[in-house]
Amino acid sequence: MSMTIYIPGDSGARALGADDVAEAVGAELAQRNIEAKIVRNGSRGLYWLEPLVEVETAAGRRAFGPVTDADVAGLFAARWLESDTHALALGTVEELPFFKQQTRLTFARCGLTDPLSLDDYRAHDGLKGLERALALTPEQIVQLVTDSGLRGRGGAGFPTGIKWNTVLQTEAAQKYIVCNADEGDSGTFADRMIMEGDPFVVIEGMVIAGIATGATKGYVYLRSEYPDAIAVMNRAVSIARGAKILGSSVLGSAHAFDMEIRVGAGAYVCGEETALLESLEGKRGQVRVKPPLPAHEGLFGKPTVINNVISLASVPVILDKGATYYRDFGMGRSRGTIPIQIAGNVKHGGLFEAGFGMTLGEIVDEIGGGTATGRPVRAVQVGGPLGAYFPRELFDTPFDYEAFAANDGLIGHAGIVVFDDSVDMRHQARFAMEFCAVESCGKCTPCRIGSTRGVEVIDKIDADPEAQITILTDLCNTMKFGSLCALGGFTPYPVMSALTHFPEDFAPRSQQAAE
Amino acid sequence: MNNMPANDDLPERVVEIVAAFTATEGPLLPILHEVQASFGYIPPEAIPQIAQLLNLTRAEVFGVVSFYHDYRDHPAGRHTLKLCRAEACQSMGGEALGARVKQLLGVDFGDTSADGAVTLEPVYCLGLCATAPALMLDGKPHGRVTDERAETLIAGCRS
Numbered sequence: 261m262s263m264t265i266y267i268p269g270d271s272g273a274r275a276l277g278a279d280d281v282a283e284a285v286g287a288e289l290a291q292r293n294i295e296a297k298i299v300r301n302g303s304r305g306l307y308w309l310e311p312l313v314e315v316e317t318a319a320g321r322r323a324f325g326p327v328t329d330a331d332v333a334g335l336f337a338a339r340w341l342e343s344d345t346h347a348l349a350l351g352t353v354e355e356l357p358f359f360k361q362q363t364r365l366t367f368a369r370c371g372l373t374d375p376l377s378l379d380d381y382r383a384h385d386g387l388k389g390l391e392r393a394l395a396l397t398p399e400q401i402v403q404l405v406t407d408s409g410l411r412g413r414g415g416a417g418f419p420t421g422i423k424w425n426t427v428l429q430t431e432a433a434q435k436y437i438v439c440n441a442d443e444g445d446s447g448t449f450a451d452r453m454i455m456e457g458d459p460f461v462v463i464e465g466m467v468i469a470g471i472a473t474g475a476t477k478g479y480v481y482l483r484s485e486y487p488d489a490i491a492v493m494n495r496a497v498s499i500a501r502g503a504k505i506l507g508s509s510v511l512g513s514a515h516a517f518d519m520e521i522r523v524g525a526g527a528y529v530c531g532e533e534t535a536l537l538e539s540l541e542g543k544r545g546q547v548r549v550k551p552p553l554p555a556h557e558g559l560f561g562k563p564t565v566i567n568n569v570i571s572l573a574s575v576p577v578i579l580d581k582g583a584t585y586y587r588d589f590g591m592g593r594s595r596g597t598i599p600i601q602i603a604g605n606v607k608h609g610g611l612f613e614a615g616f617g618m619t620l621g622e623i624v625d626e627i628g629g630g631t632a633t634g635r636p637v638r639a640v641q642v643g644g645p646l647g648a649y650f651p652r653e654l655f656d657t658p659f660d661y662e663a664f665a666a667n668d669g670l671i672g673h674a675g676i677v678v679f680d681d682s683v684d685m686r687h688q689a690r691f692a693m694e695f696c697a698v699e700s701c702g703k704c705t706p707c708r709i710g711s712t713r714g715v716e717v718i719d720k721i722d723a724d725p726e727a728q729i730t731i732l733t734d735l736c737n738t739m740k741f742g743s744l745c746a747l748g749g750f751t752p753y754p755v756m757s758a759l760t761h762f763p764e765d766f767a768p769r770s771q772q773a774a775e
Numbered sequence: 776m777n778n779m780p781a782n783d784d785l786p787e788r789v790v791e792i793v794a795a796f797t798a799t800e801g802p803l804l805p806i807l808h809e810v811q812a813s814f815g816y817i818p819p820e821a822i823p824q825i826a827q828l829l830n831l832t833r834a835e836v837f838g839v840v841s842f843y844h845d846y847r848d849h850p851a852g853r854h855t856l857k858l859c860r861a862e863a864c865q866s867m868g869g870e871a872l873g874a875r876v877k878q879l880l881g882v883d884f885g886d887t888s889a890d891g892a893v894t895l896e897p898v899y900c901l902g903l904c905a906t907a908p909a910l911m912l913d914g915k916p917h918g919r920v921t922d923e924r925a926e927t928l929i930a931g932c933r934s
Contacts, residue, residue: 275903275918307905444900446861452902484808484845485857485901487914525804525843528899542803543835544842560800602905604866609905632867641862645899675904677863691865695899701842 262297263341265289266314266321268371269300270456271488272449278311280329285313288336296341302457304353304371305611314353315341323350358608358627363589365581365597366574367613370457376495378503381460387505389576393468394513401472402428405575407583409595413450414440414531414568415643415672415746417594417661420575423565426555427473430563435475437466437517438540438559438566441482441489442524442531445644447603447675451569453611455482455489458573459496460505463519465572467510468579469565470517478519479559480569481536484526493521528645528699532745533566535701546701547745568673570599589615594660602628604641604677614659621655624678635680639762641688643672645695646750648757649679649688668757670750685762690718692754696747707748710739714755722768729759729766782818789821793828803829803839807846816847851894852887854932857911860884860897863904867919872908875922879929892933 267282268274282298289296306312312325324340327348338346353359353371364370373380381387393401406421427435439462443451455462466478482490497519500506508516527545529535534548537559558564574596578586587595594616600623602609607629624630624640631637639649648669650657657667664671679688693714700707714735721728736752743749759766792809796802803825810821817840826836840846858873873884876895880888884897903909906918912928 271901271916272903272906272918275906275909275916310906443902446900447863447904448900449902449904485898485911488916522805523808524845525808526845526898527843539804540801542801542839544838604863604904604907606905611905645862675863677866677904679866683866688862688865691862695861699899 262295264297264299264316266299266301266316268303268311269375269488270303270310270371270453271486272307272453273303273310273312274488276310276326277328281311281313281327281332284329284332288332292336294341299374301373302371302375303453303611304359305367305453306353306356306358306608307610308608309350312350312353317341321352323353323356324348325350358610358612361627362613363597363615364613365577365586365589366461366570367454367458367599367611368577369461370454373458375457375459375492376499378460378499381458385580386460386576387464387511389579390464390468390505390511392579393471394511394515398428398472398474401468401579404583405472405578408578408586409583409590409593410571410574410578410586411594411661412568413570413574413598413673415445415670417671420567420571423555423567424469424473426553427475427563427565430556432563434477434560434562435473436559436562436564437469437473437475437478437519438537438564439466439478439480439569439572440531440533440536440566441480441486441569442536443486443569443673444483444528444531445646445673445675447641447644447677448601448673449603450599450601450611450674452486452489454569454573455486456492459492460500461573461576462493462569463496463500463505465575466519467505467517468575469567469572471510471515473563473565475563475565476516476518478517479540480519480521481524481530481540482521483524483530490521490523497521527701528695529701529745529747532747535745536566537564544701546703547747549744570673590660591615591617591658592660592662594662598659598671598674600659601673601675602678603675605631605633605680606678607632616660617658619655620650620657620659620676621652623659623676624655628676628678631678631680633680633682635682637678638681638683639679639685639688639758641677641679641754642675643670643753644675645692646670646746646753647672647675648753649685649761650757651761653761668760669753685758685765686718686721689755689758690715692751692758693718696751700747704742704744704748706739706742707744707751710735710743710748711751714739714751721766722770725766725768732759782814782820785814785818785821786824788813789824790828793825803831803836804843807840811846815850819848852891854893854913855896856893856929856932857896857898857901858884859899859901859903859907859909861900861904863900864908867907869908872920872922872925876910876925876929879926890933893929
């Protein structure tokens with residue numbers, strides 16, 4: 261059997277030198293006259309071990325990591341292609357605790373296959389969901405997605421099936437599927453990983469959405485900060501078109517569906533669905549007033565399904581394995597699995613897909629292994645720059661949409677950023693306001709003006725703490741209830757959580773120094 | 776900037792670019808991306824021309840150009856360094872790294888070093904949050920960037 265060496269082409273692995281490793285391995289193979297194929301796969305999601313290289317022979321698939329180009333000669337000297345004697349040998353990825361505890365449904369193939377090989381995709385259950393969908397009526401597909409309990413993974417958690425049903429029921433000559441790949445939240449990289457590591461699953465999900473709702477055209481709005489994902493998705497669309505997965509007759513059926521990748525231009529607010537639609541239309545990314553809902557009047561005024569990458573990428577497995585299979589994972593009203601992204605100052609950072617319901621403490625302390633710096637964990641921000649900061653006292657909160665809301669927080673796109681005890685929470689609150697001021701689309705006053713005033717008020721705390729904190733609280737209240745979208749509406753979450761859980765950081769600096 | 780191409784062929788090139796997107800729905804952003812890829816920025820004189828070709832007002836096109844962080848109204852340096860300023864990178868010393876990079880280049884965010892080598896741009900998340908702090912140099916990602924690594928990368932840009 262031929263030998264395959266997997267060296268991730270994922271941008272997170274490339275950021276740690278995977279290209280140099282691939283070059284060094286290629287050179288050693290040539291020099292030693294060893295025949296082996298190098299595949300640039302996606303990441304398995306264990307970023308502290310990246311670049312994580314896997315050797316596949318008849319005996320199985322064995323991992324080594326983290327590998328640098330300087331390690332390569334030593335690996336060959338230790339006969340790594342046959343044996344596990346080198347110090348970087350990890351055994352099989354599936355047996356590593358971080359991986360073994362996961363339930364990989366959406367990310368089942370990510371890191372396992374050649375991202376742009378349709379043969380690999382089919383060999384690992386790819387297109388089974390689409391084939392199933394082609395045998396069903398649109399109503400049956402929508403029912404199945406509704407029954408699965410899938411909720412929008414972009415952050416809002418709106419039931420996907422209900423959204424699809426609204427578009428299905430709305431009559432129009434043209435409908436659209438829009439994939440929101442404007443993953444701007446700090447601490448999140450699930451969309452990037454799946455687009456780079458398993459692009460066909462996103463395409464398959466969009467085609468199924470098209471068939472289910474009668475939409476024939478799809479757009480992926482992909483942020484410009486992800487050049488690798490843009491390149492992979494463009495190639496995947498062209499391969500899918502060649503294989504008749506896209507086109508006038510999807511897999512030989514009566515359904516037509518085609519799609520395009522559109523690149524954003526560096527505006528965080530375009531992750532908000534109506535601002536995204538404006539941007540796709542070629543306008544400033546300003547938020548629209550709802551109603552009308554995008555499902556009634558979306559892109560170019562036509563009924564539009566707009567879903568996050570992970571929501572769409574979760575659809576194929578639901579169609580393939582069934583609604584009950586998916587719904588049986590999770591807790592409460594949060595069904596299925598969620599790819600949790602563990603990031604920031606954490607020992608074992610990466611992507612951990614699991615059913616809803618693990619506690620925040622389990623994720624941070626047990627899975628993440630605490631901080632990278634070795635200092636105590638002081639705060640974790642969940643759900644991106646608009647998510648709340650959680651103190652240790654709330655680490656028993658289960659990962660569930662409702663449980664987080666009950667603690668004045670949100671899951672968002674499921675990114676967790678860990679901070680050690682050197683963090684200054686007043687500084688973080690100020691950053692939240694500053695970020696909102698930079699990224700505000702300017703349409704509504706609470707967000708546009710409130711964020712700038714917020715920075716000023718926080719800067720004045722030392723001079724007059726009591727009055728300024730009263731003003732800040734009042735301002736947050738206005739922003740929360742008066743803003744048009746989640747940018748201005750949710751910026752109060754990080755600010756107020758910092759103030760509520762870490763009041764000592766808001767005491768005058770002179771007092772803090774005296775303590 | 777003496778290293779940027781002259782804009783003598785600008786009107787012809789803009790016509791070509793706009794023509795390439797006639798079948799595209801909502802073509803303005805793709806057109807602007809292409810103009811910036813060709814010239815390194817959005818030349819101000821391209822704005823009225825694009826407006827006329829798309830039957831938009833100059834204000835509409837200018838409004839779009841000025842709204843998005845990616846579009847530049849003047850040429851960048853020979854290299855573009857995007858440094859992440861968001862929370863995950865902050866938790867791993869991103870602010871100190873940013874201060875060091877600014878000092879090395881002698882510029883603030885948004886500016887180009889005096890030798891024209893590097894334009895420093897702030898970015899809010901590169902999706903490299905588990906390998907923070909991160910930056911992107913001419914489209915290539917770099918993670919767990921130390922001060923020394925940043926110094927080497929910048930020295931490489933200047934050589």
